[in-house]
Amino acid sequence: MNTTIVNDVCTNVNDAAANAKARQRTTLERPDAPPVRRAKAAILRIGELLHGSREDVIAFTEAVTGVAWDACDQGDLAAVLAEYRVMIHAIDDKKARHGRHRQERAMKGANYA
Numbered sequence: 001m002n003t004t005i006v007n008d009v010c011t012n013v014n015d016a017a018a019n020a021k022a023r024q025r026t027t028l029e030r031p032d033a034p035p036v037r038r039a040k041a042a043i044l045r046i047g048e049l050l051h052g053s054r055e056d057v058i059a060f061t062e063a064v065t066g067v068a069w070d071a072c073d074q075g076d077l078a079a080v081l082a083e084y085r086v087m088i089h090a091i092d093d094k095k096a097r098h099g100r101h102r103q104e105r106a107m108k109g110a111n112y113a
Helices: 003-029 035-050 054-065 074-112
Strands: none
Touching (some): 035 074
16 A cells, blocks of 8 residues: 555544544533533543543543443533542542552662662
């Protein structure tokens, strides 16, 4: 396959992804956007950081709510955001515990020197 064609396709895919992210940011930052749209944009941004892909985020949302993505209302989306809060707090707590363990190990190592 021609390298130029592959590069062009990759560029187009990357541009499309960047444009999609810009649209998400715009929706999230617009106070006049409908609440469901803003909540979905927030869920997609947070979820992509935690899960990686839009498809995984949508599948997670549907599993939490028991409702198809397109049919989710503000209450459904609030439940998903609450789940993300729990996940983020758990991650933060784990980081803090690991940080304390590292400090304790470092102190024990310093005591042996």
